[in-house]
Amino acid sequence: MAAVCRPLSVVRGRTLVDVYCSKFSIPAKRKGCLVNTNRRTFLTAAIGAVAQGQIQGQGQEQEHDHDHQAVPSDFTLRVKSLESLLVEKGLVDPAALDALVDTFEHKVGPRNGARVVARAWVDPAFKKRLLANAPEAIAEFGYKAGQGEHMVVLENGPKVHNLVVCTLCSCYPWPVLGLPPVWYKSAPYRSRAVIDPRGVVREFGLELAEDVEVRVWDSTAELRYLVLPERPAGTQNMTEDELASLVTRDAMIGVAKVKA
Known part of the structure; x- marks a missing residue:
């Protein structure tokens, strides 16, 4: 069935055309190409309008010394469209949006x-606390955001490899890993990780020896998991910060190993 494009919304006398002409400094003479159109056409035209404004502005470089704004992507325009409408309708508080962005940019991930992994590698006492009570040990770093209140850390070893999946949806330890990647939420990963874990990690470039036991853990809303990868050889003289720079998200899910 073909998608139906709805007309541009009007909020308190302002359409998205008005919002974007103002937000991206689109010249008034370019506004006409954005009027009487649907959202899809508007987004395409808006990008062109902004680009045209930049091209025209490049010829005026000698008159001012500020940088021109980059052309926003189609995705950015869609997000800004939705944000502008929700804010103007009073459905979303801009301060709340800023707080969410700050959380996912600086407080979780x-x-x-x-x-946490690097500390466990260099501090045996911390590692012991982490394996015994993950939330309490992780809280020592100040990481206390939601979706991580109940967590277990799984230690990989020479003969044991842990892999985390959520077979029902996308349960994930936000405080230490941020938001789940698209592939983690996909149906193929969620089903195949349980049936053929070796084949799944092989597709990520990880070949596990036959004598390595693979343990698959099903994350739920009540309990989430974090893999403690093996410390790579040759890192004995590295600092904790240097070690942390080696650790990847995929290694903490179990689809990869940490490489020196």
Whole structure:
């Protein structure tokens, strides 16, 4: 069935055309090409309008010394369109959006998990606490965001390799890994990780020896998992920060190993 494009919304007397002409400084003479159109056409035309404004502005470089704004992507325009409408309708608080962005940019994400792993590699006492009570040990770093209140850390070893999946949806330890990647949420990964874990990790470039036991853990809303990868050989003289820079998100899910 063909997608139906709805007319541009009007919010308090302003259409998306008005919003974007203002937001991206689109010249008034270019506004006409954006009027009386649907969202899909608008997004395409808006990009062209902004690009045209930049091209025209490049010829005026001698008159001013500020940088021109980059042409926003189609995805960016879609997000900004939705954000502008929701804010103007009073359905979303801009301050709340800023807080969410700040959280996912600076307070949660795989860099957090990498720091936890590196600390466990260099501090045996911390590692013991981490394996015994992951949430409490991780809280020592100040990582206390939602979706990580109940977590277990799984240690990889020479003869044991752990792999995490969520067979029902996409349950994931946000405080230490951020938001789940697209492939983690996909039906093929969620089903095949349980049936053929060796084949799945092989597709990620990880070949496990036959004598290595593979353990698959099903993450749920009640309990999430973080893999503690093996420390790579030849890193004895590296600092904790240097070690953290080696740790990847995929290694903490179990589809990869950490490489020196």
